[in-house]
Amino acid sequence: MSVRRLAEASVQPASFAFSRANAAAAKQWIKKYPKGREQSAIIPLLMLAQEQEGWVTKAAIEAISDMLGMPYIRGLEVATFYTQYQLNPVGTRAHIQVCGTTPCMLRGSEALMDVCRSKIHHDQFHTNDKGTLSWEEVECLGACVNAPMVMIFKDTFEDLTPERLAEIIDLYDAGKGASVTPGPQNGRITSEPITGLTTLKSEKAILKT
Numbered sequence: 001m002s003v004r005r006l007a008e009a010s011v012q013p014a015s016f017a018f019s020r021a022n023a024a025a026a027k028q029w030i031k032k033y034p035k036g037r038e039q040s041a042i043i044p045l046l047m048l049a050q051e052q053e054g055w056v057t058k059a060a061i062e063a064i065s066d067m068l069g070m071p072y073i074r075g076l077e078v079a080t081f082y083t084q085y086q087l088n089p090v091g092t093r094a095h096i097q098v099c100g101t102t103p104c105m106l107r108g109s110e111a112l113m114d115v116c117r118s119k120i121h122h123d124q125f126h127t128n129d130k131g132t133l134s135w136e137e138v139e140c141l142g143a144c145v146n147a148p149m150v151m152i153f154k155d156t157f158e159d160l161t162p163e164r165l166a167e168i169i170d171l172y173d174a175g176k177g178a179s180v181t182p183g184p185q186n187g188r189i190t191s192e193p194i195t196g197l198t199t200l201k202s203e204k205a206i207l208k209t
Contacts, residue, residue, distance in 0.1 A: 016059035
């Protein structure tokens with residue numbers, strides 16, 4: 001695993017606080033753990049902070065560590081170990097995770113990365129000039145049958161072509177990401193065969209089984 005460090009001090013905010021809604025959610029997460037084991041809530045709380053801020057800041061790590069009564073170094077150990085935590089600022093409108101594992105690679109993920117290099121930045125973990133978009137290559141995201149695919153925040157976009165990904169990127173950059181329907185982008189339903197069902201095609205056949 002590559003070394004993961006916090007962002008430069010020049011981009012770190014001076015403080016962090018959960019919003020009212022997220023503070024309530026944090027308390028609910030902490031309650032899920034037995035007395036004396038509340039520190040186990042650091043993983044969901046860091047993710048909650050990332051969803052609020054877009055990335056995990058030094059101030060967030062320290063504030064959450066204080067909430068859980070744990071040394072800062074323990075919080076840093078967790079945040080720097082798990083790669084789902086973004087330790088540097090990412091695109092404010094979309095951070096695109098492109099799956100590069102074997103099924104997606106065989107189905108054209110490199111071409112999707114070329115789109116990201118062209119439309120966002122040549123290098124991963126860098127934002128575009130406006131700071132609205134960023135991207136990275138990741139390992140398997142669990143939608144191999146619908147390869148190639150990307151994840152934007154919590155949504156997956158599958159069965160992609162370079163042209164369709166370019167359209168999606170443009171929509172997110174324009175602030176219209178909510179208009180893009182997640183899931184397969186070629187018209188199929190979930191992971192059924194693209195040519196249509198091949199079994200259980202009639203209600204009678206289903207009832208007989």
